[in-house]
Amino acid sequence: MLKIVCGAGNEDCESVKRLVYVYAKAGCEYFDISARKDVLEAAKEAAQLAKLSTPHFCVSVGIKGDPHITKAKIKDSVCIKCGNCYRNCPNDAIYPSIIVNDKRCVGCGTCARKCPTGAMTMYEKDVNVKEILPYMVQNGVEILELHVMGQDTKDLDYKWNIINECNPKYASICVDREYFGNRDVINRIRNMIAHRKPYTTIIQADGIPMSGSEDTYKTTLQAVAMAEIIQNANLPVHIVLSGGTNSKTAELAKMCGINFWGIAVGSWARKIVKPYINSEDFWDCLECQHQAIEAAKTLVKSSV
Numbered sequence: 427m428l429k430i431v432c433g434a435g436n437e438d439c440e441s442v443k444r445l446v447y448v449y450a451k452a453g454c455e456y457f458d459i460s461a462r463k464d465v466l467e468a469a470k471e472a473a474q475l476a477k478l479s480t481p482h483f484c485v486s487v488g489i490k491g492d493p494h495i496t497k498a499k500i501k502d503s504v505c506i507k508c509g510n511c512y513r514n515c516p517n518d519a520i521y522p523s524i525i526v527n528d529k530r531c532v533g534c535g536t537c538a539r540k541c542p543t544g545a546m547t548m549y550e551k552d553v554n555v556k557e558i559l560p561y562m563v564q565n566g567v568e569i570l571e572l573h574v575m576g577q578d579t580k581d582l583d584y585k586w587n588i589i590n591e592c593n594p595k596y597a598s599i600c601v602d603r604e605y606f607g608n609r610d611v612i613n614r615i616r617n618m619i620a621h622r623k624p625y626t627t628i629i630q631a632d633g634i635p636m637s638g639s640e641d642t643y644k645t646t647l648q649a650v651a652m653a654e655i656i657q658n659a660n661l662p663v664h665i666v667l668s669g670g671t672n673s674k675t676a677e678l679a680k681m682c683g684i685n686f687w688g689i690a691v692g693s694w695a696r697k698i699v700k701p702y703i704n705s706e707d708f709w710d711c712l713e714c715q716h717q718a719i720e721a722a723k724t725l726v727k728s729s730v
């Protein structure tokens with residue numbers, strides 16, 4: 427299974443619609459989208475346009491402190507207008523006038539790392555999970571995903587309880603090792619799945635979140651390593667690789683003996699179709715659509 431990650435923070439309905447359309451046409455059925463009603467509608471519309479009869483949607487939320495729920499903001503008083511952030515944003519979320527387009531920002535943090543003055547920082551943008559998650563499940567979303575790599579265990583318990591109450595087909599737990607060691611990650615998963623039925627939980631093994639800007643084995647190495655740690659824990663879960671994933675992931679995972687259920691690809695999936703789907707007349711340009719779908723097919727084929 428290949429899941430295309432449109433971005434938990436990607437609230438730009440038009441970009442989500444184009445991504446879902448292109449990858450649905452290329453043969454993908456799973457899409458990870460922001461937990462918003464308008465984004466879900468845009469994704470469904472795209473699946474319908476692509477004549478995909480069985481789209482599967484996953485929505486992602488995060489606990490406080492997890493990078494997946496952050497957005498960029500600029501402190502104007504220390505910004506020297508060097509343009510580093512604008513030039514390096516992989517999601518075109520910064521205008522040339524150095525203003526962040528909040529809806530397009532996926533919280534990757536590239537702009538903050540490239541900023542020479544500290545003017546660009548990240549802030550947490552939380553959603554009302556109690557209101558939005560039940561709506562999502564009632565409207566056909568099959569997977570509710572929680573990014574759990576933050577310190578706030580009270581927020582973790584609160585959001586995890588709501589996900590379980592919603593009773594989605596699958597609950598997904600996204601983990602990485604940026605701030606936690608192997609033992610802490612496994613203990614956190616064990617506690618969370620203690621009362622769940624076997625194999626109704628997906629563990630999304632994140633290598634380095636939102637790092638998949640290159641199509642190399644090195645980029646995807648940490649995702650495979652994380653998956654191996656989960657696999658070695660012998661938990662009754664499905665394993666999905668993510669974070670730095672690309673067209674090399676399936677091959678490397680198989681070489682390493684990883685029994686994976688799927689691969690979630692975000693940054694790389696968005697990057698290879700970006701030149702075509704950013705076209706202003708995308709919906710009228712059959713050549714742009716064809717090129718985008720052909721690029722998408724290379725990723726879909728590599729992930730089987």
Ligand code: SF4
Nearest residue numbers: 515531532534535537
């Ligand atoms: S570089 Fe990343 S964090 Fe910064 S504006 Fe672009 S998407 Fe958002």
Ligand code: SF4
Nearest residue numbers: 505506508509511541
């Ligand atoms: S990189 Fe920092 S200083 Fe340069 S334009 Fe962006 S916010 Fe301003």
